[in-house]
Amino acid sequence: MTCSDFLKELTDYLDDTLDNSTRVELEDHLHWCHNCYVICNTTKKTIEIYRDSQLYTLPDDLRNRLETAIVSKCKGRKKSH
């Protein structure tokens, strides 16, 4: 397996959707290729950081305001039908 082959399979490897033989080949490559080992770990970390981030959380006051507005509009639409 070359580094380019590894890169092509990286997403399926991180998502754990590879067939067994490809996974074994890929893990063998990771044993001796330091660059791919680091890319694999830091890509995994990238996903974790975004997944666990507090980016774009909806503040409670805005959330309440939006919910009230949507419900009120839905009630209005219901009446107009």
Add this chain to the structure above:
Amino acid sequence: MAIIQQNVKDTVSDEMALVNAAKAGDVSAFEQLIKRYDRNVFRIAQHITQNREDAEDVVQDAFLKAFENLEQFQGNSKFYTWLVRIAVNESLMKLRRRRTDRTVSLDEDIETEEDSMPREVADWSPNPEQLYNQGELNEILSKTINGLPASFRTVFVLRDVEGLSTEETAEALDLSIPAVKSRLLRARLQLRERLNKFFRNPKGGDGHK
């Protein structure tokens, strides 16, 4: 495991009960669906539009559109996947309105140098997110993901932030599964490459096994 599967089944059937009640005109049932998903819709919308006011509008417009078109939801997919599809379309419309070129599309498939194998690979600090306070970290993450093409960041957000499956992401974005996989790989690699300068180990340690 059996208990978890039962819980998932209960959630799905409970959700269909809410959808059916809302279809029959029960706004309080629809309100429960809003409370279940408004935070997710807001996050997706802000990631795509890159604008908070637009994201607020998208939350309102997407739920209202969903309520008005509930009859069209047949239950072949999850309600959430159907809702995400509406929210993504509303977000893209907002984004197009703000762009002068108006060519924002989920079909864009842009090759960049970041897609090839990096020549120099430096490892990151052991807990890179702890190098910054919450505000700094959010700014780094936001600026970094906003630099990606809309088609890449949308796939990344649905798959990796919101946790939709590849199949659900394909359905929500009207893309093929290979297209979702290709964009996801490139989004992940480009984000990793761009985060390097913030997270690489200052001591130069390579963290090798």
